[in-house]
Amino acid sequence: AQSVTQPDIHITVSEGASLELRCNYSYGATPYLFWYVQSPGQGLQLLLKYFSGDTLVQGIKGFEAEFKRSQSSFNLRKPSVHWSDAAEYFCAVVGGSYIPTFGRGTSLIVHP
């Protein structure tokens, strides 16, 4: 069975600072990996995805993520955070069952 761990429930950063949100997965092979973002009162929107190939993937809103097979990780990064990035971020994995499994989410708080 597949699983996803997001170890940080909350992350607080200052506007303009860099950001890294952690995601670790458990699966026997290389899964499909995703990051979604949820703004308050909204549904989830895809930020970026990894299927194969280049392990550094670019997404919307200036976000990127790096797949590291040796660490079973898919951490999300952004070099300079904007106040509008405050939201809930979810990492998700799709393995052999093709059913998406989500982490518990990380809430990003941005201080001015």
Place this chain on the structure above:
Amino acid sequence: NAGVTQTPKFRILKIGQSMTLQCTQDMNHNYMYWYRQDPGMGLKLIYYSVGAGITDKGEVPNGYNVSRSTTEDFPLRLELAAPSQTSVYFCASNDRESGANVLTFGAGSRLTVL
């Protein structure tokens, strides 16, 4: 292109009442899902469907039922509402055949059971 539409957006139920959360998608996706979201718990899969007439249980199916009579619609039924079903419910769909596996989500339905 509306995507995934959920109704209602908000609902308050009394214990023991029944209701149906509606979900419709206009993207001709075969795969549809119902998740519930509770604070700090992420999204838990309730039921999913791989096509019209085919449904299967997810991680937390107890207290819920679903049907899939058409490709477009995937309603979620709560038969005897309990306080533990207070949550935000999300419907989602994707097109697995294309290999995308990217979920399109509805805006959510916030349910409170008192």
